[in-house]
Amino acid sequence: MPLVLYNTLTRRKEAFVPATPGHVGIYVCGPTVYSDPHLGHARGPIVYDVLRRYLLDQGYKVRFVSNITDVGHLTDDADEGEDKIERRAKLERLEPMEVAEKYMWSYFDAITALNVLRPSIAPRASGHIPEMLELTQRLLEGGFAYERKGSVYFRVRAFPEYGKLSGKRLEELRAGARVEVREEKEDPLDFALWKAAEPGHIMRWKSPWGEGYPGWHIECTAMSLKYLGEGFDLHAGGIDLQFPHHECEIAQAEAAGYRFARYWMHHNHVLLEGEKMAKSTGNLVLLHDLLRAHEPMALRFYLLQTHYRSPMDFTWEGLEAAKRGYARLLQAYREVRRRAREAPSGTTPALEEGLEALEGRVLAALEDDLATPQALAAFFDFLPELNKLLPEARRESLQRAASVFHKLGEGLLGLFPERVLEEKVSGPLLEGLIRLLLELREEARRARDYAKSDLIRARLLELGVAVEDTKEGPKWRIL
Ligand SMILES: Nc1ncnc2c1ncn2[C@@H]1O[C@H](COP(=O)(O)OP(=O)(O)OP(=O)(O)O)[C@@H](O)[C@H]1O
Numbered sequence: 001m002p003l004v005l006y007n008t009l010t011r012r013k014e015a016f017v018p019a020t021p022g023h024v025g026i027y028v029c030g031p032t033v034y035s036d037p038h039l040g041h042a043r044g045p046i047v048y049d050v051l052r053r054y055l056l057d058q059g060y061k062v063r064f065v066s067n068i069t070d071v072g073h074l075t076d077d078a079d080e081g082e083d084k085i086e087r088r089a090k091l092e093r094l095e096p097m098e099v100a101e102k103y104m105w106s107y108f109d110a111i112t113a114l115n116v117l118r119p120s121i122a123p124r125a126s127g128h129i130p131e132m133l134e135l136t137q138r139l140l141e142g143g144f145a146y147e148r149k150g151s152v153y154f155r156v157r158a159f160p161e162y163g164k165l166s167g168k169r170l171e172e173l174r175a176g177a178r179v180e181v182r183e184e185k186e187d188p189l190d191f192a193l194w195k196a197a198e199p200g201h202i203m204r205w206k207s208p209w210g211e212g213y214p215g216w217h218i219e220c221t222a223m224s225l226k227y228l229g230e231g232f233d234l235h236a237g238g239i240d241l242q243f244p245h246h247e248c249e250i251a252q253a254e255a256a257g258y259r260f261a262r263y264w265m266h267h268n269h270v271l272l273e274g275e276k277m278a279k280s281t282g283n284l285v286l287l288h289d290l291l292r293a294h295e296p297m298a299l300r301f302y303l304l305q306t307h308y309r310s311p312m313d314f315t316w317e318g319l320e321a322a323k324r325g326y327a328r329l330l331q332a333y334r335e336v337r338r339r340a341r342e343a344p345s346g347t348t349p350a351l352e353e354g355l356e357a358l359e360g361r362v363l364a365a366l367e368d369d370l371a372t373p374q375a376l377a378a379f380f381d382f383l384p385e386l387n388k389l390l391p392e393a394r395r396e397s398l399q400r401a402a403s404v405f406h407k408l409g410e411g412l413l414g415l416f417p418e419r420v421l422e423e424k425v426s427g428p429l430l431e432g433l434i435r436l437l438l439e440l441r442e443e444a445r446r447a448r449d450y451a452k453s454d455l456i457r458a459r460l461l462e463l464g465v466a467v468e469d470t471k472e473g474p475k476w477r478i479l
């Protein structure tokens, strides 16, 4: 398989070889669902969606697991602070699970509008507490964890490979760590596998150590191993998750004796005014606001214009430029489809050659660590030639052009769902056309050309539009 991906674990591009021939297992860290998604939340789903589409196109069976965090993600990375969902529940006067449900659907609605395929499994953390307890128990038994006042912490010192994903050195981390006053931890680097619930904490489950709730990191380890098995192919998420979240995930899995993910992918951030777009800081543009005002596929196109490992600065000018670029591609594709229906039969070798080159370039770009900007550039480089060939092109070659556009543009990049290709005549357009015909009819009447005015009326009637002449002028209705 020719696909090459940058593996964060080894810090180099590597050929991607799935553990089981013909199958690929992918786990992507999903959102903590306590508010509406912003544009940054769409980047990962779209990038990994292109990867998934590529693998499907290559004939792989892909199990794509992306979780929903509905418990355990605290406002503070050092295991202090409130649960993000529970804090929001208090603000909105809702049950925590109402908050999770509301924002989970808000997230799925948005990424579905962006033509992202639904995960094969979207496990929710709160539904996997037994798996997390079992893993915690195993770590305790192996001496990799300890219990303090009903909470259980991972003993980082017992796992010398801690830091291998992020390349961080334990001594430096320790020097920079904050030491809390009421610290229960042996080492400031230790992290919670299980937290004792304080009085008043709503989301709580029974455990061998009393009532509590899981740590955020143990959720993803437990759920990815459950659904993808040991040594699964690929684990992905935003670059902010590389440390500590993913570092902790690896420590938990491997200390418990399981082989963990073989490849790690991290996408860079969407920035606004140079800063990470984030819920917690309020530096954001909401996805739903963008989706209401702009073609979702133009947004998807905009995000794919930057390589996933580079930061992407969101600007309104950038969005407008992307809309224009997308419209050019869409127009070309529609034109190809239209002509493929009408052109005289035959082939156009120059067009076929151009298509083959396009296909080669797009595939080569994606196979080189998902170089989506280069894949899009290949389309734009092909446009002038395509536009030159179109007027004379013959049907069979145009049909092939349409299917190549479908395979590359929709199948791989997910940019042209059927919805955008249908050149639908909308309500306002229809009404305008009827009004225009009636105006022409009035003109004919004024010129005493009754044959023409009657003809217009008769033809409209055939189409199911009845015209009635009243004192206030002609009225029409759909039969
Ligand atoms: N600005 C961004 N650009 C790209 N990916 C992002 C961005 N913000 C969050 N993500 C990714 O979205 C996923 C869900 O993240 P999460 O729910 O923790 O959101 P968040 O906005 O980072 O929250 P917070 O601001 O509270 O840290 C993660 O994979 C995370 O890396």
Ligand SMILES: [Zn+2]
Pocket: 028, 029, 030, 220, 237, 245
């Ligand atoms: Zn995760």
